Amino acid sequence: MAGNSSRRGAIRKDGTKKGQVSGSGGKHRRGLAGRGATPPAEERTKHPAAKRARAAAKAADQRATGGGRAGGGRTGGGRGPVTRKSDDGPEMVLGRNPVVECLRAGVPATALYVAVGAESDDRLKESVQRAADAGISILEVPRSDLDRMSANGLHQGIGLQVPPYKYAHPDDLLTAARTRQEPALLVALDNITDPRNLGAVVRSVAAFGGHGVVIPQRRSASVSAVAWRTSAGAAARLPVARATNLTRTLKDWQSKGVQVVGLDAGGDTTLDNYEGTGPVVVVVGSEGKGLSRLVRETCDSILSIPMSGEVESLNASVAAGVVLSEIARQRRG
Numbered sequence: 625m626a627g628n629s630s631r632r633g634a635i636r637k638d639g640t641k642k643g644q645v646s647g648s649g650g651k652h653r654r655g656l657a658g659r660g661a662t663p664p665a666e667e668r669t670k671h672p673a674a675k676r677a678r679a680a681a682k683a684a685d686q687r688a689t690g691g692g693r694a695g696g697g698r699t700g701g702g703r704g705p706v707t708r709k710s711d712d713g714p715e716m717v718l719g720r721n722p723v724v725e726c727l728r729a730g731v732p733a734t735a736l737y738v739a740v741g742a743e744s745d746d747r748l749k750e751s752v753q754r755a756a757d758a759g760i761s762i763l764e765v766p767r768s769d770l771d772r773m774s775a776n777g778l779h780q781g782i783g784l785q786v787p788p789y790k791y792a793h794p795d796d797l798l799t800a801a802r803t804r805q806e807p808a809l810l811v812a813l814d815n816i817t818d819p820r821n822l823g824a825v826v827r828s829v830a831a832f833g834g835h836g837v838v839i840p841q842r843r844s845a846s847v848s849a850v851a852w853r854t855s856a857g858a859a860a861r862l863p864v865a866r867a868t869n870l871t872r873t874l875k876d877w878q879s880k881g882v883q884v885v886g887l888d889a890g891g892d893t894t895l896d897n898y899e900g901t902g903p904v905v906v907v908v909g910s911e912g913k914g915l916s917r918l919v920r921e922t923c924d925s926i927l928s929i930p931m932s933g934e935v936e937s938l939n940a941s942v943a944a945g946v947v948l949s950e951i952a953r954q955r956r957g
Contacts, residue, residue: 715786717849718770718779720747726784726849727754730857735785736760739767742781751782789847792863794873797836798880800863801903808882808903809834809951811944814870814919815910819845823854824941825908830858832945832952838865838873838905871918877905884923886915887943891928898927900951908944911937 665673714734717726724747726733736755742748755762770779801808811829816822822845826837845851852859867873874884885898886907907923909915920926929938929946938946 714788715849716773717784717786718774718782720745720751720780720782722849722853723747723782723784724751724754725853726786727751727758729853729855730758730860731784731786731849731852732860733758733760733784733786736762737770737773737783737785738762738764739770739779739781740764741767748782751784755784784849786849786852789859789864791847791866792836794838794865794867794876796863797838797865798877798882801835804835806833806835807901807955808905809948809955810836810838810877810882810905811948812838812867812870812874812905812907813844813940814840814907814915815843815913816908816940817843817845817910819848819851820854821845821939821941822847823851823859825944826851826855826862826864827858828941828945828948830855830862832948833955834862834948836863836865838867838870840870841866841868871922874905874907874919874922878922878924883925886920886923886926887929887947888914888920888926889928889937891926893925894928894930895947895950896930898925898950900947900954904951906944906947906951908940911940 665671668674717723717731717733723736727750733755736751738748738752752762767781770781770783773779773783797810798808801810809829809832811825811834813822813825816825816839822837822839828834829837839845847859847864878884882903882905884905884907885900887909906927907915907919909919914920915923915926927947929943931938937943
């Protein structure tokens, strides 16, 4: 009981080595010391504010280097958003029609995602079969994983991962023409923001014996899955280069003997009178704005396509195809 000093062990015997200690001798001094002020939320690695700060810094670095493509969002037709793409990272093609069309076109995909329990149909079966034949990894994942990959869950139980396109250098396009011992036939796109137009131009350049396409690094469509699909696989065979400054690239090509020809309805010459057997780069502007001022001033001549009827202009990719077809005819002759 309390206060009973006669119980065994209640009083230490005289002569024992262990006695009362006046302090810890500094043993717990570190634990008693203050830890200072709490660091800001951005400096605490697991705090949400720190994660947001790291993401903002990464995005700023990518903008500074010009890498990646801003945004993802709506591309392609059919049922709403079918693709998502992060800056300078792989792109996700979502939806049964877009996925099977990409696989038919030979898009170099790295993985096919199929949701567990997805209802099977001809498109799903063909996608799985084509992915297996191409050696693409086929992964069965929970539907929630695909929900996170899509903007609003419109994936139809299937997704295709496409790696970022590897662009060539503008100088590589002239090198390809010299290697084939042919006069260069190139196309430059100015303010073309629709990836379907880009894909169609790539397909036309490949069909008529061209050596490559150059696009600006900014304010331009990039080689996305939509462009791959529209090119019908031609993007795998034809180099596409990115120019930091399109005007500077065109002037550099001019100094190397390449004629720069812009397409515009109010040109100083027509396609009927144009001689295209020499090295040439055809510059195609957007349907709405046409050629930008600096690019137009850089062109050696402005070419127009004679048309009959009430049609005032052609789609950018159609106009490029018409001119490329005529140049290819002249070179065959």
